[in-house]
Amino acid sequence: MTTTDPWETLRAATRARVGLGRAGDGLSTAENLRLAAAHAQARDAVHTALDVDAVVAALGDRAGPVVRSQVADRTEYLQRPDLGRRLAPDHGLTEGEYDLSVVIADGLSARAVADHAVAVVDALLPRLEGWSVAPVVVALQSRVALGDEIAAALGARMVLVLIGERPGMSSPDSLGAYLTWEPRAGRVDSERNCVSNIRPPDGLGYDAAAEVLAALMHEAFRRQLTGVELKDTGAALPPAAG
Amino acid sequence: MSMPGRAQRRGTFQTTLGGHSYSFADLRDLLAKATPLRSGDVLAGVAAESAAERVAAQTVLADVPLAHFLDEAVVPYEDDDVTRLIMDSHDAEAFAPVRSLTVGGFRDWLLSWEADTAALTALAPGLTPEMVAATSKLMRVGDLVAVARKTRVVTALRTTIGLEGRLATRLQPNHPTDDAVGITASLVDGLLHGAGDAVVGINPATDRPSTVRALLELVDDARRRLDAPIQSCVLTHVTTTLELLEQGAPVDLVFQSVAGTQAANRGFGVTLDQLREAHAAASELHRGTVGDNVTYFETGQGSALSADAHHGVDEQTLEARAYAVCRAFDPLLVNTVVGFIGPEYLYDGKQILRAGLEDHLCGKLLGVPMGVDVCYTNHAEADADDTDTLLLTLGAAGCGFVITVPGGDDIMLNYQSLSFQDVLQVRQTLGLRPAPEFEAWLGSVGLLDDAGRVPQLVPEPIRALMA
Numbered sequence: 001m002t003t004t005d006p007w008e009t010l011r012a013a014t015r016a017r018v019g020l021g022r023a024g025d026g027l028s029t030a031e032n033l034r035l036a037a038a039h040a041q042a043r044d045a046v047h048t049a050l051d052v053d054a055v056v057a058a059l060g061d062r063a064g065p066v067v068r069s070q071v072a073d074r075t076e077y078l079q080r081p082d083l084g085r086r087l088a089p090d091h092g093l094t095e096g097e098y099d100l101s102v103v104i105a106d107g108l109s110a111r112a113v114a115d116h117a118v119a120v121v122d123a124l125l126p127r128l129e130g131w132s133v134a135p136v137v138v139a140l141q142s143r144v145a146l147g148d149e150i151a152a153a154l155g156a157r158m159v160l161v162l163i164g165e166r167p168g169m170s171s172p173d174s175l176g177a178y179l180t181w182e183p184r185a186g187r188v189d190s191e192r193n194c195v196s197n198i199r200p201p202d203g204l205g206y207d208a209a210a211e212v213l214a215a216l217m218h219e220a221f222r223r224q225l226t227g228v229e230l231k232d233t234g235a236a237l238p239p240a241a242g
Numbered sequence: 243m244s245m246p247g248r249a250q251r252r253g254t255f256q257t258t259l260g261g262h263s264y265s266f267a268d269l270r271d272l273l274a275k276a277t278p279l280r281s282g283d284v285l286a287g288v289a290a291e292s293a294a295e296r297v298a299a300q301t302v303l304a305d306v307p308l309a310h311f312l313d314e315a316v317v318p319y320e321d322d323d324v325t326r327l328i329m330d331s332h333d334a335e336a337f338a339p340v341r342s343l344t345v346g347g348f349r350d351w352l353l354s355w356e357a358d359t360a361a362l363t364a365l366a367p368g369l370t371p372e373m374v375a376a377t378s379k380l381m382r383v384g385d386l387v388a389v390a391r392k393t394r395v396v397t398a399l400r401t402t403i404g405l406e407g408r409l410a411t412r413l414q415p416n417h418p419t420d421d422a423v424g425i426t427a428s429l430v431d432g433l434l435h436g437a438g439d440a441v442v443g444i445n446p447a448t449d450r451p452s453t454v455r456a457l458l459e460l461v462d463d464a465r466r467r468l469d470a471p472i473q474s475c476v477l478t479h480v481t482t483t484l485e486l487l488e489q490g491a492p493v494d495l496v497f498q499s500v501a502g503t504q505a506a507n508r509g510f511g512v513t514l515d516q517l518r519e520a521h522a523a524a525s526e527l528h529r530g531t532v533g534d535n536v537t538y539f540e541t542g543q544g545s546a547l548s549a550d551a552h553h554g555v556d557e558q559t560l561e562a563r564a565y566a567v568c569r570a571f572d573p574l575l576v577n578t579v580v581g582f583i584g585p586e587y588l589y590d591g592k593q594i595l596r597a598g599l600e601d602h603l604c605g606k607l608l609g610v611p612m613g614v615d616v617c618y619t620n621h622a623e624a625d626a627d628d629t630d631t632l633l634l635t636l637g638a639a640g641c642g643f644v645i646t647v648p649g650g651d652d653i654m655l656n657y658q659s660l661s662f663q664d665v666l667q668v669r670q671t672l673g674l675r676p677a678p679e680f681e682a683w684l685g686s687v688g689l690l691d692d693a694g695r696v697p698q699l700v701p702e703p704i705r706a707l708m709a
Contacts, residue, residue, distance in 0.1 A: 007700065009708050010431055014417060014424035017649025017661075018431035022698060025666035035626070035649060039658070042620035078585040078621055079281045108621050166584075167620050168656030 015170060035169070042167040047074055050110040055138055058118040059104075062125075064135025065092040067150060071141035084143035086185075093153040098134040100217070101156035101183075105142035109164030109173060116175040116198055116206070117162045123210035124160075128217065144176075144192070148183040158220060159183040160213065165196060174199045177209065179216055181226040191227040193220075255302045264298040270316040272306070273372070274556035275299035276379045278596060282544045282557040282587035289556075303376055304346030308337075311372045317553045317563075323504045323514055328370050328566045337368030345376045352377065352389045352607075362393045366609030371502070371562035374604045379558070383635065386599040390639035393606040397574045398533025399494065400471040401439050401677040403642050404611050409674040410643040411665050412577070412613070413438035416654035420447045422460055428648050429464060430707050435662030436689055436696040439680035440575055440613060440643035441495065441538065443475040447654060454478045455491045462492040468687075468703050471531065471679040473574070475538050480512055480520045487523045494529050495538040495574060496520040501545045502555075502563030509549030514567070521571045532679060535574035535611075541565070542579040543597050544587025557587060558597065562604040569610050575643060576610045578602070580632075581618040582657055591628030594618060598632050602641055613643035617659040626650070626658070633664060637672045666696055 007019035017035075021028035027035070056063045068091075070083040077084055102124075104117045121136060134154045139146050144161050151159035158181050165174040175198040180187055195212050197203040220226045255266040266272040274288035276299035283289035290296035312332065315325045339361070340348055351357055378386065396404040403410050415428030425444060432438055442461050446454055454476045461474035475495040476483075483496050498517060499510050507513065517537075524536040541564040543557040552560060561578070568576045578601035581594040588594045598614050605612035616632045618624035633644060650661040668674070675681055675694060684690040687701040 007431070007434075010427045013427035013708070014421070014648075014653075016415075016417070016424065016428045016431075016647070016653050017651050018427050020649055020661070020663065022663055025663060025670050025695065027661065027663045031649070035651070038651070039620065039625060046621045079589055080285060081586050082285065166656060168653070169620070169651045169658060170653055171656065172620075 038169040041172040042169055045109040045111040045164070045167040045172040048110050050106040050113055050140065052138055052140070054114065055104060055118060059121070059136050062121070062136050064137045066138045066140070067091045067093065069139070069141045069143070069146050074141070077141045081143055084141055085145035087146060087149040087153070091153065093137070093150065095153065095155040096134065097132070098154060098156040099131040099158065099221070100128065101134040101147070101151040101154045101159045102136045103139050103142075103147040103150050103159060103161045104136060105139040105144070105146060105161055105163040107142060107144075107163035107176070108166045112164035112173045112175040112199065113162070115173050119206045120162055120175065120177065120198060120209055123206040124213055127210055127214035144178045145187065147178070148180060148187050149185055151180075151183040152185070157182060158217065158226070160217070171197070171199065171203070174203060177213055179213065179220060179226050181220050181224065193226050193230055255306075257298050257302045259294060259298040259301065262294065264295055266299060266302065269306070269310070269314045270553075270555050272299055272303055273316065273376055273379070273559050274554070276303045276376070277556045277558055278379065280543070280557065280587070280593045280597065281585060281589040282547055285586055286547050286552055286554070286557070288554055300380055304344060304380055306345050306376070308343050308345060308348055308373050309341055311370055311376070316372055316555045316559060317503055321504075324502055324507070324563055324567060327514065327570060328563065331570070332370060333367035335368070336365055339365065340368070345373070346380060348373070349377050349380050349385070353385060357392070359392050359394050362607065363609075366607065369607055371566045371604065371608060372559060374607045375559040375562040378600045378604055383596065383599060386603045387635055387639040390599070390603040390606055390641075393603070394640065395606050395609055395611045395642070397535040397611045399473045399530040399535055399574050400532060401473070401679045402532055403440055403574065403677060405678065406640065407673070407675060408677055409637055409641060409665065409669060410440035410677045410680070411437040411646045411662075412440045412575070412643055413442045414445070414645055414647045414652065414659070415442070416445050416647065416652055418447055418654045420453055420457060422456070425457065425460065426464075426707055429461070430704055431648050432646065432662055433704055434689070434700060435666060436676060436684055437646045437662045437665065438472050439677035441473050441475050443477055443538070445477045445655060449478050449482055451482055451485055454482055455486055455489070458486070458491050458493060464707055467707065470683050477540070480516055484516070484520050484523060487520070493524055493527065495536055496524045497538045497540070499540045499545070500564050500567045501541065501549065501551070502560035502567070503546050503551050503553060505551030506546035506549045506560075507567070509551055514570070517567075517571055533574075535572050537571045537573045538575045538577070539568040539573055540577045540579055541568070541601075542583050543601070544583045547587065548583065558600055561601055562608070565605045565608045565610045569608055573611060575613055576605055577613045577615055577645065578605070579615040579617065581622060581624060582615060584619055585622040588622070590623035591618070591625070591631070594622070594624055594628060595632050595635070599635060599639065602636060602639060611642050613645070614641055615645040615659055617645065617657055619657045629658070629660060630664070633660060633668050634671070637668050637674055670695065
C-alpha cells in the first residue's frame with residue numbers, strides 16, 4: 001500500500017525531488033518510474049549520435065567541414081578525453097585569416113547540440129558586425145579543446161566552441177559555450193571563458209547567451225586575452241537559471 | 243619517530259607466469275600493474291597491458307615485505323610533503339606486530355580471527371597508505387567487506403559516527419542558486435526522512451563569503467530551533483572558512499578537498515600548513531557536545547590524475563595517500579566521492595563498486611572515519627542497481643556514513659547519489675540504526691517508531707522551518 005504525502009509546500013519551493021511518495025521505506029512505483037525516465041533521457045543524450053545532416057542543413061551557407069577527433073567510438077570517447085582533444089588527420093580544414101572560428105561539438109549531449117546550437121549561432125553572428133568569421137565547423141566525438149586545433153588549422157584568432165554539457169537528470173539538453181583567445185593545442189581551462197546552461201526555457205535563452213558572449217568577445221579582442229583575467233574585469237555573467 | 247633523509251631504494255621486480263617473464267621497474271610500477279582494471283590507470287598509461295600481466299604483478303606484490311614500503315617511496319620524499327608526512331609520522335611500535343609479514347601474508351593476517359577490532363585499532367598508526375593499498379589489491383569484494391566490518395573508527399562532535407550497527411547520513415540540500423527557501427525545503431525533506439546525523443552539508447554554488455556565511459547561519463538557526471544534535475558544514479575552500487572563522491561565523495566543521503600528492507593539493511589551492519591553521523582555529527570554538535573532531539575532508543580516485551599530479555602512481559594508491567593527509571587533522575568525516583569524477587577514472591558500475599569498497603577499507607585501516615558518496619554521473623556505465631549494490635555492501639562492511647539528496651538527484655552538481663528512502667530501506671534490510679544522539683532526537687519528535695522505522699508525518703517544529 002502506497003501512502004500519499006502531504007508535503008505540497010516543499011515541492012513548490014524547489015526543483016529538487018522533495019516530498020516523494022513512499023512504499024514502506026522505499027520509493028513508490030510511480031517515483032521509481034519517474035527517476036528511471038529522467039535517467040533514460042540523460043543516457044540517451046550521451047549515447048545518441050548527433051544528426052550531422054540536420055545541423056549542416058540548418059547552418060546553410062555558413063556551414064564548413066565536418067571533422068572528427070581521434071576517438072573511434074563512444075566507449076573510447078568516454079574513457080579517453082585525451083584523444084577527444086586531438087583532431088583526426090584528413091580534416092579538410094584550410095588555413096585563412098579569420099577573427100573567429102565557431103565550432104559546434106557533440107560533447108556529452110547530442111540532444112543539447114541538436115536543440116540549441118544553431119539557434120545560438122543565429123543570435124550571435126548579427127552581434128559581430130564587421131568580424132570575419134570562418135565557416136562553422138561541426139566536430140564529432142569532441143571535447144572542448146578540440147576547438148583549439150580546429151581554429152589553429154583555420155587561422156582564427158579566437159574560437160567559440162558550442163558543446164553538449166554533461167547531462168543531469170533534470171537537464172539532459174544543456175549547451176555550453178567556451179571562448180578561447182589565440183587557440184592552439186595545449187591551452188588550459190583557466191585560459192577560457194564559459195557560458196553554461198543554455199537551454200531555454202528552463203536555462204539561459206539564446207538572446208541572453210548571445211548578448212553575454214558578444215560582450216565577452218568584444219572585450220577579449222580589446223584586451224587580447226580570455227580566461228580568468230577576462231572574467232574578473234569583463235561582462236558580468238548572469239547566474240545559471242535555477 | 244622521524245626518519246629524515248630516507249633512501250629511495252629502487253629495484254626491479256620479476257616473475258614468470260605461463261611461460262612469459264614479467265618485470266616491473268619499481269614499487270610504483272608494480273603497484274600500478276597489480277591494480278584491478280580501471281579506466282583512470284589506462285588513461286594515465288600505468289595499467290597492466292594484459293590480464294596475465296596484472297596477475298603476475300599481484301603474485302610478485304604478494305611476496306614484497308611490508309617493511310620494504312618504509313624503504314621505497316612511490317613519490318620521492320624530497321619532492322612531496324605527503325610522502326614526508328607519511329614517513330615522518332609512521333609509528334614503528336604500532337607496526338611491530340606485522341613488521342615481518344609480506345603483503346600477501348598481511349592479507350591472510352587481516353582475514354584471520356586474531357585480527358579483531360582491538361588489534362586493528364592499535365595497528366592503524368603503524369600502517370602506511372601504500373601498505374594498505376597494496377594489500378587491498380589482492381582482495382576480492384568479499385574480503386574488502388569482511389575486514390572493513392571488524393575495523394572501527396569512532397569520531398564525534400554533536401553526534402557519534404562509526405559505532406557498530408549504525409549507518410549515518412550526510413543530508414546534502416544543494417541548490418543551483420543557493421536559494422534559502424529551496425535549501426530549506428530539501429533540509430526539511432531530509433529531516434523528515436531521518437537524514438542528517440553525520441552532517442548537514444551544503445555544496446555552495448558560489449564561494450562568496452557572505453553567501454557561505456548566510457548558509458551556515460541558515461542551518462545553525464534550524465539546529466537551534468529544533469534543538470537537534472546535528473553539525474553543519476558549507477563545503478567551501480579552507481581559506482574562505484578561515485576568513486569566516488575570524489569573523490565569528492558559526493563554523494562547526496572545516497571542509498577541504500584533498501589528494502595524495504603535494505602537487506595535486508596545490509591544484510586544490512591548499513597546503514598542509516593552511517589545514518593546520520584551520521584545524522586549530524575551529525578546535526578553539528569548542529562547539530561540540532560529545533566530541534571534538536572538527537574537520538571534514540573529501541577525496542576520490544582520479545583527482546591527482548585530473549590535476550596532472552599523479553607521478554606515475556595508480557589512482558587507488560594515491561587515494562589511500564590522501565587519507566594520510568586527512569588522518570593528520572583528526573577528522574569527524576572523510577568522504578570518498580567515488581563515482582563523481584567520471585567514466586575516464588572509473589568507467590562502470592563494477593569499477594565504482596570495487597573502488598568504493600577499497601577506499602572504505604583503506605581509510606578505516608589507516609584510522610580514518612570513512613564514508614562514501616555512493617554515486618554516478620550520467621555518462622558512466624552505471625545506474626541505480628549499481629548504487630543499491632554498493633550501498634548494501636557498504637552497510638554490511640560497517641560504513642560510517644553515506645551521502646543523501648532528495649530523490650538521489652543533485653540539481654546543483656548534476657549527478658546521482660542516494661535518496662533518503664534508499665537509506666531507510668537498507669537500514670531496515672541490514673538492521674542498522676542512525677547515530678545514537680540523533681536517534682534519540684528523532685524519537686523525541688515522533689520520527690521514529692518502536693521498530694526503528696521513520697513514519698510519514700510532519701512534526702510541528704519542522705513544519706515551522708518552512709514558514
